[in-house]
Amino acid sequence: MKKLNELTKKRSIIKYLALIIGTACLFLTFVTPTRVVMIGSIYGDYMVLALSAMGVILSIxxxxxxLxxxxxxxxxxxxxxxxxxxALWLILFFLG
Known part of the structure; x- marks a missing residue:
């Protein structure tokens, strides 16, 4: 019974960590005061890309x-x- 409870805690930690990383990616991408994507510095893009990769892996x-x-x-x-x-930027660029 104790091992089942520990596995459930580990799964919920992964689930909530993926949600926190996803929320951080959203804020760093779309919200203007915290935006670090496509502002002229490549470091912000790489940081958000790494966070996105970690979030996708944890989500999968x-x-x-x-369940x-x-x-x-x-x-x-x-x-x-x-x-x-x-993708939105490319669509708007070409169809725009």
């Missing part, structure tokens, strides 16, 4: 292990905010 791991899949799907969408921004 928690999607495979969790309730709402928070992992939400964290996956939030973690993909930088690629979504790039």
């Amino acid at each position: 791991i928690s999607l495979k292990k969790e 309730r899949k709402f928070l992992p799907i939400l964290s996956l969408i939030l973690s993909l905010s930088y690629p979504i921004l790039v």
Whole structure:
């Protein structure tokens, strides 16, 4: 019984860590006062890209292990905010 409880705690930590990283990616990508993406410095882009990769990996791991899949799907969408921004930017650039 104790091992099952420890595994459940570890899964929930991964799920909430992915959600926190996804929220940070969203704020660093779209919210103007905290925006570090596409402002002229490549370091902000690399930082958000690394956070996005970590968030996607943790979201996929928690999607495979969790029964309730709402928070992992939400964290996956939030973690993909930088690629979504790039796709929107390219669409608007070419069709614009």
